[in-house]
Amino acid sequence: MEVRAVERFGGDVMRVIAIVNQKGGCGKTTTTVNLAGALAADGYRVLIVDMDPQAHATLAVGLEPDDLDANLYEVLVEPAGASRLDSVIVDVSDQIDIAPSSIVLSALEQKLATERHDARTERLAAAIDTLPPLYDFVLIDCPPNVGLLTFNALRAASEVIVPLETSFFAIDGVQKLLETISLLSDRIGHELHVRVLPTLYDGRTRYARQTLGDIRELFKELCFDSVIRLNVKLREAARQGVPISLYAPTANGALDYASVALELAASPPEQLAPRPKSRDAEADAPSEGGPPREVVVRFKDGVAGDVRIAGDFNGWVPDRGVRSLIASEGQERVWTKVLTLEPGTYQYRYVVDGEWREDPTNPQTAPGPTGQPNSILHVR
Ligand SMILES: Nc1ncnc2c1ncn2[C@@H]1O[C@H](COP(=O)(O)OP(=O)(O)O)[C@@H](O)[C@H]1O
Ligand SMILES: [Mg+2]
Numbered sequence: 001m002e003v004r005a006v007e008r009f010g011g012d013v014m015r016v017i018a019i020v021n022q023k024g025g026c027g028k029t030t031t032t033v034n035l036a037g038a039l040a041a042d043g044y045r046v047l048i049v050d051m052d053p054q055a056h057a058t059l060a061v062g063l064e065p066d067d068l069d070a071n072l073y074e075v076l077v078e079p080a081g082a083s084r085l086d087s088v089i090v091d092v093s094d095q096i097d098i099a100p101s102s103i104v105l106s107a108l109e110q111k112l113a114t115e116r117h118d119a120r121t122e123r124l125a126a127a128i129d130t131l132p133p134l135y136d137f138v139l140i141d142c143p144p145n146v147g148l149l150t151f152n153a154l155r156a157a158s159e160v161i162v163p164l165e166t167s168f169f170a171i172d173g174v175q176k177l178l179e180t181i182s183l184l185s186d187r188i189g190h191e192l193h194v195r196v197l198p199t200l201y202d203g204r205t206r207y208a209r210q211t212l213g214d215i216r217e218l219f220k221e222l223c224f225d226s227v228i229r230l231n232v233k234l235r236e237a238a239r240q241g242v243p244i245s246l247y248a249p250t251a252n253g254a255l256d257y258a259s260v261a262l263e264l265a266a267s268p269p270e271q272l273a274p275r276p277k278s279r280d281a282e283a284d285a286p287s288e289g290g291p292p293r294e295v296v297v298r299f300k301d302g303v304a305g306d307v308r309i310a311g312d313f314n315g316w317v318p319d320r321g322v323r324s325l326i327a328s329e330g331q332e333r334v335w336t337k338v339l340t341l342e343p344g345t346y347q348y349r350y351v352v353d354g355e356w357r358e359d360p361t362n363p364q365t366a367p368g369p370t371g372q373p374n375s376i377l378h379v380r
Pocket of ligand 2: 028029052056142
């Protein structure tokens, strides 16, 4: 599990990812543009598709929608437009292109109102199918509603990222969204791999810390390890019309999106499905038996925003089956992890802001499969 190598894809595999949430202001556009920047910095070629009539992503890469000759409207308004996607695309940097939006996209819903659902929601998918295999990733920024444009994005995508605000989080809306996505993927007969990304995280507020814990508890391995912290540089970069990877490459916002890019590249969709338990894992599992008991471990840190624990007891899935409590002790924060374990000997590591580390307070370690030490836990 320590191996988090970036896998490169064959030149002709495009991963199409829709960034979706019907709530405005949760970081969809920020995620689209800055994830594109981070992936580009890792050498991937990225196409941004701006499906929001507000054109925030178009603006955030330094383009003025009114100055552009063409935009997605003409691609989507009639089936024949699909082949025009290529001519609408604008080069924004070596590695990043964009299919720009315009306010006219808001007229599309009405314009296509009389067409069959299938016919009007497959336009973007058809257009993307006409593209030469130039891109490793296509990131689709969606408007803050689940209407025609978002449906087009979901039909075109095989993966979905749902940014979730940790500063203002309402589970009802998210559950409804996930239900919609699941109904849609049944209807169109293709599976959508959905993951949630905690955003706008302010680790100084108890509310945000609790919310992050709740989100992790709810979504488990469907939640990215990475967390996007609150960072004003992200706002500034958007105003300057460049991704943060170019505007302020050492800012927290740049580091956080770099970490998402790494996670994404390391987990293509076929690896996202829960893995069956391997024979090795069973052989490794402790077999001393006895009734399970609660075991508490603690991790203290002054700078970390997010700490999870993974080990052979939870299939190395961070925080799966673990109760987490976060408290403050002076300048430091203390993560308390409550594990329910049968007597035996276990190996574990902490995942600190997405980085795998041994337990600094535990001198007992064993070399893990890649040579890095795992911490050892004895339960009697
Ligand atoms: N991590 C962050 N830190 C600081 N500001 C952020 C962050 N993420 C987004 N913002 C700002 O919050 C506002 C809403 O974000 P945006 O990405 O446009 O949301 P959405 O596209 O979901 O409506 C924007 O002004 C953006 O610059
Ligand atoms: Mg937006």
